[in-house]
Amino acid sequence: MEAIKIKGTEDTPSVILDAAENIMEISGRSLPEDVSSFYGPILSWLNEYAKSPNPKTVFVFKLVYFNTASSKLILDILMKLEELAKNGNEVLVKWLYPEDDEDMQEAGSEYADIVEVPFEQIAYS
Amino acid sequence: MESIKKDSKGFLEFVYEFYKTMKAHEISLVYEGEITHQITKAFTSLAESNMAKEEESGTVQRKVFHVMVECLQNISKHADDFADNDFLYSGRGIFMVSKGETEYTVTTGNAIDNSKMKDMQEMLDRINSMDKEELNELYKKQIKEGRLSDKGGAGLGFIDIKRKTGKPLEYHFLPISENISFFLLTSSISRE
Numbered sequence A: 001m002e003a004i005k006i007k008g009t010e011d012t013p014s015v016i017l018d019a020a021e022n023i024m025e026i027s028g029r030s031l032p033e034d035v036s037s038f039y040g041p042i043l044s045w046l047n048e049y050a051k052s053p054n055p056k057t058v059f060v061f062k063l064v065y066f067n068t069a070s071s072k073l074i075l076d077i078l079m080k081l082e083e084l085a086k087n088g089n090e091v092l093v094k095w096l097y098p099e100d101d102e103d104m105q106e107a108g109s110e111y112a113d114i115v116e117v118p119f120e121q122i123a124y125s
Numbered sequence B: 001m002e003s004i005k006k007d008s009k010g011f012l013e014f015v016y017e018f019y020k021t022m023k024a025h026e027i028s029l030v031y032e033g034e035i036t037h038q039i040t041k042a043f044t045s046l047a048e049s050n051m052a053k054e055e056e057s058g059t060v061q062r063k064v065f066h067v068m069v070e071c072l073q074n075i076s077k078h079a080d081d082f083a084d085n086d087f088l089y090s091g092r093g094i095f096m097v098s099k100g101e102t103e104y105t106v107t108t109g110n111a112i113d114n115s116k117m118k119d120m121q122e123m124l125d126r127i128n129s130m131d132k133e134e135l136n137e138l139y140k141k142q143i144k145e146g147r148l149s150d151k152g153g154a155g156l157g158f159i160d161i162k163r164k165t166g167k168p169l170e171y172h173f174l175p176i177s178e179n180i181s182f183f184l185l186t187s188s189i190s191r192e
Helices: A035-049 A069-087 A102-114 B002-024 B036-051 B058-078 B114-129 B132-145 B157-165
Strands: A005-006 A014-018 A023-031 A058-066 A089-099 A119-124 B027-032 B092-099 B101-113 B170-175 B180-190
Touching: A005 A035, A005 B092, A023 A069, A023 B157, A035 A069, A035 B101, A058 A069, A058 A102, A058 B058, A069 A089, A069 B132, A069 B157, A089 A102, A102 A119, A102 B132, A102 B180, A119 B027, B002 B027, B027 B036, B027 B180, B036 B058, B036 B092, B058 B092, B058 B101, B058 B180, B092 B170, B101 B114, B114 B157, B114 B170
Parallel strands: A023 A058, A058 A089, A089 A119
Antiparallel strands: A005 A014, A014 A023, B027 B092, B092 B101, B101 B180, B170 B180
């Protein structure tokens, strides 16, 4: 399936969804003008991917900022990954946060509480 | 000629008074008009570069950024449209940022239909009465059960502002007409 590669801007994150290379990552800032149209293709891609997923799926979030509207869409992504895990696939979510950003760390813990999917939190400097 | 000079002098004096008032209230940014996504981007990046220049801590910078975005998006998504009032358009409002010794203050004002007032008041009072743990629970409940509105709001803005600032959301409704009120909201972010 075709990869999605979006270069980040000051208000939208960088996105790489590449099944062949097995890289899935969302990083940067997320406060798009229209969250649904930005995240729509990402969610559709994940639906497609779930039909024939790789043996192991690692999804990386390396966000430095997201607004509350984006937070809802991030949960939608995590719920797709949860579903993938529930269907017997190996899934790991890596939540990277700047080491001095307690709020971003807490946001990760909160998502880990809400969805049932292996979740790893990693601080970076 | 004489009268024009007089008027323009009056106006310039007003500008000076306005400037002094802004200074007295330590207002660093004030805007009236339509709040678009471009405006949101411009104001947040202006605030960011100012805070970076003043070597504000990363935590304070992030919190101010957060609160500004949520407040601006509240206006652009919720300010009501009143066709009979020229100056009150959908998505319009006043936006102000002030910087004091100990805190930043972000203030917004926009017209709303009185029919929404009671629900908003109840929600704000409820959020203000909650401690951190209760707010986290409410946030989780809302993010799971809430649906994105047509305008792309997740219903999480007020909850998030209170969580990020740890301070009550101060608000006020002022009557404009029988059916319309002006909604003012102030959030402060500690600089310590």
